[in-house]
Amino acid sequence: MKNIxxxxxxxxxxxxxxxxxxxxxxxxxxxxxFDYFHAGTxxxxxxxxxxxxxxxxxxxxxxxxxxxxxYGNYLFKxxxxxxxxxxxxxxxxxxxxxxxxxxxxxxxxxVFNETVTFPFPKKTVRLEIFSRNRxxxxxxxxxxxxxxxxxxxxxERKLVFDTFQVYNxxxxxxxxxxxxxxxxxxxxxxNKFKEDTKKFAKxxxxxxxxxxxxxxxNIWAVLAESKESGTDMPPLGxxxxxxxxxRFWTFKLERxxxxxxxxxxxxxxxxxxxxxxxxxxxxNKYGGGAIYNHYAVCVRENTYENYVFVHEFGHAFAGLGxxxxxxxxxxxxxxxxxxxPWEPNLTTLVNFDKKWKNMLDKDTPIPTPSTKDWExxxxxxxxxxxxxxxxxxPKQDCTMKSKTYNNFCPVCTKSxxxxxxxxxx
Numbered sequence: 564m565k566n567i568x569x570x571x572x573x574x575x576x577x578x579x580x581x582x583x584x585x586x587x588x589x590x591x592x593x594x595x596x597f598d599y600f601h602a603g604t605x606x607x608x609x610x611x612x613x614x615x616x617x618x619x620x621x622x623x624x625x626x627x628x629x630x631x632x633x634y635g636n637y638l639f640k641x642x643x644x645x646x647x648x649x650x651x652x653x654x655x656x657x658x659x660x661x662x663x664x665x666x667x668x669x670x671x672x673x674v675f676n677e678t679v680t681f682p683f684p685k686k687t688v689r690l691e692i693f694s695r696n697r698x699x700x701x702x703x704x705x706x707x708x709x710x711x712x713x714x715x716x717x718x719e720r721k722l723v724f725d726t727f728q729v730y731n732x733x734x735x736x737x738x739x740x741x742x743x744x745x746x747x748x749x750x751x752x753x754n755k756f757k758e759d760t761k762k763f764a765k766x767x768x769x770x771x772x773x774x775x776x777x778x779x780x781n782i783w784a785v786l787a788e789s790k791e792s793g794t795d796m797p798p799l800g801x802x803x804x805x806x807x808x809x810r811f812w813t814f815k816l817e818r819x820x821x822x823x824x825x826x827x828x829x830x831x832x833x834x835x836x837x838x839x840x841x842x843x844x845x846x847n848k849y850g851g852g853a854i855y856n857h858y859a860v861c862v863r864e865n866t867y868e869n870y871v872f873v874h875e876f877g878h879a880f881a882g883l884g885x886x887x888x889x890x891x892x893x894x895x896x897x898x899x900x901x902x903x904p905w906e907p908n909l910t911t912l913v914n915f916d917k918k919w920k921n922m923l924d925k926d927t928p929i930p931t932p933s934t935k936d937w938e939x940x941x942x943x944x945x946x947x948x949x950x951x952x953x954x955x956x957p958k959q960d961c962t963m964k965s966k967t968y969n970n971f972c973p974v975c976t977k978s979x980x981x982x983x984x985x986x987x988x
Contacts, residue, residue: 586625589643589650590682592736594618595709595716596829597690601659601675605668608659610692610705613676616717616829621682622740622836627985628652628682634882634905635855636660638693638701639679643686644708650688651681654882654905655856658821664897665814676825684711699902722787722830729760730768730782735836739880739986741767742837743784744828746860747805747845750788759843759863760784766869767876770969772980779987783835794820794844806831807842809860811850820850820860828858838986839880853878869968877963877971881979884909886947886956886964900953907978908963909948910955919957919974933959941973 596616602609628651630638635654643650659675662668679692687710693701732738743763745756760782768777791803795810798817807828813821822828822842832840840858844851851871853859859879861872877883884906898904903914910918915929923929923941931942938959947956947964956964957974971979 584628584648584650586628586682589686590621590625590684592621592625593683594621594680594833595683595711596678596680596833597707597709598676598678598826598829599692599705601657601677602672603659603663604672605663605665608663608694608704612707614717615709615713615715616833617683618680618833619720620735620833620836622735622838623682624986625682625736627988630654631985632882632982633701634907636695636905638695639681640691640693641681641684642689642691643684644689645686650684653679653681653856655679656854657857658823658854661854662814667814675823678825678829684709686711695905697899697902699905720833722827722834724788724831724834725786726835727757727784727786728781729764729784730777730780732778732781735781737987738779738781739839739983740781740783740835740837741839741841742832742835743782744807744831744840744842745785745787745789745845746807746809746822746842747789747791747793747803749790749792752792752845753786753788756786756843756845757784763841763843763861763868763872766872766968770869770873771971772976772983773873776980776983776987779983783837785831785834787831789845792845794846796848809842809844811848813852818850819852820844820846820862821852822858822860839876841876841879851875855879855882867966870962870966873968873971874962877975877979881975881982882906883963883975883978884948886961888946888949888951888954898948898950898954900950904948904954906948908957908961908972908974910943911953912943912955915943919977922973922977930955 598613600611630652633654635656638654641651657677690707692705694704695701743760748756764782767773789805793803795802807822808824809822811820813819842860844862846862847864849865851861853875859875900911927942929943943955948954958972961972962970
């Protein structure tokens with residue numbers, strides 16, 4: 564009993580410590596962007612300093628500064644260097660972590676440019692970057708001290724464009740702020756992009772649970788034109804001069820439409836206050852992609868455009884995993900079956916207690932049979948995370964499994980709502 568009380572006291576002190584972080588004591592209302600290089604192979608990784616940039620807006624919350632989810636393959640923490648007080652943290656993933664699971668990563672070394680952002684500090688801080696190992700445990704990989712008075716912090720605005728608000732619900736420090744960025748739209752096509760932003764904003768705000776939380780969301784847009792229309796399709800010999808250098812066939816998977824030019828992407832996004840980046844690509848070919856707390860990509864016109872838009876945002880914003888397992892992917896052993904996935908809507912049953920177990924009816928069998936009797940019920944159905952065996956999902960169907968719009972299961976719905984509230988409360 565004594566140990567229980569001691570644990571409770573320690574927990575209370577930690578919670579109180581987080582609550583006592585006053586934004587204005589430690590930060591200014593603008594962003595510090597830390598760019599770094601992430602290099603390695605399928606079994607190794609290294610981090611290298613690239614550049615520190617001052618950006619004009621802080622779009623994030625001023626209260627919820629410490630991440631309570633810790634989703635993602637990486638985690639960064641920002642400490643006050645004098646008191647060692649944790650000031651800010653966020654989990655995230657990157658294109659590098661996906662590349663590590665491809666065949667190419669076994670053969671060559673590659674380097675990717677990546678970014679972490681946090682409020683601009685008033686005093687020297689210590690940045691720590693952690694990588695989640697194959698056992699699911701975060702390991703410290705990189706440490707860097709940042710003095711905000713450093714004369715070499717970049718202050719120039721490298722890509723300045725006109726902006727507008729597609730949807731406004733209030734103060735950007737108190738809302739979830741999403742920025743829509745055009746890719747492959749020429750100057751003459753900017754009116755088309757403006758109309759597309761209204762269309763995609765409607766797709767998001769008419770889909771539950773975003774619809775019920777529309778008063779907590781802002782949507783911005785940046786009018787960044789490209790020299791040519793479209794996007795790259797390397798195997799077809801199609802190369803377009805676009806501002807973000809996006810391309811299909813990322814990691815040799817045709818539908819995977821992604822961006823490796825991180826610095827240009829971030830320079831464009833910094834024209835507005837933002838929490839999440841969403842790129843709209845001017846093509847009607849099916850495809851897209853997303854990475855948690857990095858960015859999402861969708862095509863502007865396709866039969867499944869509404870589904871792709873909310874499905875990919877489920878990855879980028881809420882950390883949701885893919886629940887399908889029959890489509891081809893570029894990855895090898897993306898999930899280890901003896902480790903619980905960090906994604907809230909997938910489980911290997913290694914530690915199901917931390918997932919949606921408390922949402923199940925007491926008579927629900929675990930695993931749950933994929934039969935007609937359980938077709939519309941919450942359960943634990945085998946198949947998900949690109950594997951037909953050993954990985955389980957919450958319902959037989961969901962927007963994270965099939966090409967269905969406005970069909971998030973209760974677990975995904977709760978995860979999205981929890982994240983919206985974290986950014987807006």
